[in-house]
Amino acid sequence: MQKRKRAVQSKITNYHANRSIKQNIIKGKVVIQNHGQSGPGKSASVQIYSSSIVDPSTGKGKLSAKAYLNHGKSKGHNGTKTRTYKIKIHVEPDFGIPGAFLMKNQHKHKFFLESVTLEIPDNQIIYFDCRSWVYPLRKTKSDRLFFSNNIYLPNQTPSALLELRRLELVCLRGDGTQERKEWDQIYDYDYYNDLGYPDKGQEHIRPVLGGSELNPYPRRVRTGCPPSSTEPSTESQTQTISLDIYVPPDERFSPKKLSEFTSNSIQATLHFVIADAKSLFKQDSRSFESFDEIRDMFSSKRSQAVEGKVKEKLKGKVKEKLKGKVKEKLKGKVKEKLKKLVPYEHFKKITYASKEDLMKFPLPQIITENELAWGNDEEFGRQMLAGTNPTRIQSLQTFPPEGRNGVSTIQTSHIEHNLDGSTLLQAMNEWRIFILDHHDYLMPYLSKINTNGVCAYASRTLFYLRSDATLKPLAIELSLPGSCAGTEISRVFLPANQGTEAALWQLAKAHQKEIPFTTEYPMPPFTLICAFSRLHTHAVVEPFIIATRRQLSVMHPINWLLRPHFKDTMHINALARSILINSGGIFEKTLFSGQISMELSSELYKEWRFDEQALPADLVKR
Known part of the structure; x- marks a missing residue:
């Protein structure tokens, strides 16, 4: 009878013990972005900190047992492949509410942790928006700490998270010494x-x-x-194009972003290297004789242009060079130059990508719609607001414009006839005259710039704000330093539709848009x-x-x-x-x-x- 009673008591005890264990399991999901490698699986583990119960032995929140990543399921969404792991974390009955977790990566590779979601009793969800790389423990020597999405001012932070918060900031600040490694989460x-x-x-x-x-x-x-x-005041650098320059893991691109950047960089690198490899074209000192030739370089009809007048020019040895060294893409000196410029893994991608037409630059949208639109004054005015110029364009306060080096040579007679019936004073009082000024800061540097075979000018450009909210160009002043210190040479260019004046107006607009390259670099126009x-x-x-x-x-x-x-x-x-x-x-x-x-x-x-x-x-x- 006594033996049977002990057996029943044992069953009751086991029942309550099992029930207690079930009630103190926190379920969760861990989402990791794939980047060409298998997920970390059991090599990675999660431990959660309580945000409401302090462990007196550490001064931090209570820490749970470890849960390992098992049975990940992969799926693709919006071009991003992810692997989701379900986890079960055992905690003590009085654990409280999770507020942070430790991720330990004992895998040989880093992985990109997208998010962690925990489900606690009463159907509450605790979400951690991580979006950071987690590096192997053998490199970092410590686990990665992540806090939940709950936000607190310092004086409102739960006591169980205060010490974690303090220690995290100490680590992030570092000590200002030693060379940073890829996995260091330090901001200095x-x-x-x-x-x-x-x-x-x-x-x-x-x-x-x-x-x-x-x-x-x-x-x-x-x-x-x-x-x-x-x-000694300058850091030593490698001589190759590197994508591995240090930034803290929380600031690094996600796998998707990194893939997009690498793809774009490959094409940009190809254009840059092709343009820079001028030694291949010593007998073809190409120059542009008209705006039409520049347009043809970007035009969708470029192949026809090559078969036409460009093809006629490229004869003999020059033609053979283009066939043998440009048409065949990355051969000879270009390929050797690439090997010196970029790491081997990027060189392989570039070589693979070189099957495309490298010399055909992307077609700008404005030319796709209208091949002549680039030369219109309307488009010139639109570009003043569509790009970065709006951060520098300003209302004209005084006329003629003044700067550190004196007064502009633009006169009232240059522009007043072009103000849609208004006088200059009326237009200025109505805040309709605007200036884009690239004069004062550029003038001191022009002598140095123009010693390198470049012809650059400082510029002032005036616009009139029309009633339809478009900018109408009025005048462009181009300036160079004079022969005597403190003097300058200036010329004003005005809108024109035909003849020599029209050609000069187009050239003035080109200089104002700051694309006066030496012709040995047929690159898409970067601007200063x-x-x-x-x-x-x-x-x-x-x-x-x-x-x-x-x-x-x-x-x-x-x-x-x-x-x-x-x-x-x-x-x-x-x-x-x-x-x-x-x-x-x-x-x-x-x-x-x-x-x-x-x-x-x-x-x-x-x-x-x-x-x-x-x-x-x-x-x-x-």
């Missing part, structure tokens, strides 16, 4: 001291931007690369304003990203508010320093300002003020 400041290659020669030395009144510039994230052996746009849209934002990550926890509401505006910016900036704005980069090869492009950008930064960046303040100023 540095200057733009990685644009030159001084070890390669004097011609590759570039000034440090930032930290001085002469060359001010926004800060960038610190990479900690060792200094150059010949110029690209560099300045990058300054105002990307470079000035990076210090704010760094400061936000260092000072505001991911749970802080302001951090959450700014996150979508910061997305991918730091990675784009890093790639720009490696490919676009560095010594010998695409900007220096294609912009008329060449080696001093970034110095010009620094010159414009001297005008930048934080309190003028809000749109209302900016509009009032201009």
Whole structure:
């Protein structure tokens, strides 16, 4: 009888124990983006922290048992392949509500963690928007910590998360030493001291931007690369185009974004290398004799043009070179140049992509619709508002326009007949006269720029705001430094429809749009304003990203508010320093300002003020 009673009691105990275990299991889903590798599976584990119950032994929230990723299911959605793992996490009965989790990656590869969702009693859902790379434990030496999407001000943070929040910010700030590795989640400041290659020669030395009144510039994230052996103030650099420049894992592109960027970069690299390999065309010093030839380079009818007048020019050895070395794409010197420029894995992709027509540039939309639209004054006025120029265009306050170097040579008689019946004074009083001024900041640099076989001008362009809300070009003034210090030579160009004056007007518009390249680079027109746009849209934002990550926890509401505006910016900036704005980069090869492009950008930064960046303040100023 006693034995039977003990057996019944044992069953009751086991029943309650099993029931207790079932009641203290938290189910969840882990979503990982695939990027050409298998998922981490059981090599990755999750542990969750409580946000409501403190573990007295650690001062942090209670920590659950580990749950391993098992039985992942893959699916594709909007071009993105994901793998979803279902997990079950055992917790103590008084665990409370999850507020953070640790992800341990013991796999040999990194993976991109999209999100984690946990389901707790009463059908509550705790969501973690992660969107970050998780690197192998053997490299990081620590687990990755993620907080839930619940936001708190510091004084409202649950006590169980306070210590985790404090330790996270300490780690993110780092100690300002050592070279950063790909997996380091550290935000620290540095200057733009990685644009030159001084070890390669004097011609590759570039000034440090930032930290001085002469060359001010926004800060960038610190990479900690060792200094150059010949110029200690400059970081040493590799001589290849690298996509692996350091940015913290939370700032790196997702697999989908990285794939898109790589694809676009391949085509851009091909165009750049083909254009830069001028040694292949020594006997074909090609120049453009008319705007029609430039248009044909982009035109959908280019093949007909090649068979026509262009084909007639390309005879003998020149024709054979084009057949043997351009038509066959990446052969000979071009292929060797690519091998030196890019890492091997990217070289393979570029070689595969070279099956396409490399010399045929993408067709601009405006030419697709109307091959002659690019030359119209209406289109010229539209482009002043459709691109980056709206950030510099301003109402004309005084006439004639004045600058640091004196008064403009544009006269009332040049424009008053073109104001739709208004006088100049009436139009200015009605805020209808606008100026796009690329004069004062550019003039001091022109002598240096134009010694390199370039013909660039400083410009002032006046527009009239018509009643249909379009801009009508009135006059373009192009200027060069004079022979004596402090003097300049200027000429005013006016709209015209025929004859020599019409041709000069088209050339003036081309110079104003800042595309006066040397003809040995038949590249799609990059404009100097690209560099300045990058300054105002990307470079000035990076210090704010760094400061936000260092000072505001991911749970802080302001951090959450700014996150979508910061997305991918730091990675784009890093790639720009490696490919676009560095010594010998695409900007220096294609912009008329060449080696001093970034110095010009620094010159414009001297005008930048934080309190003028809000749109209302900016509009009032201009």
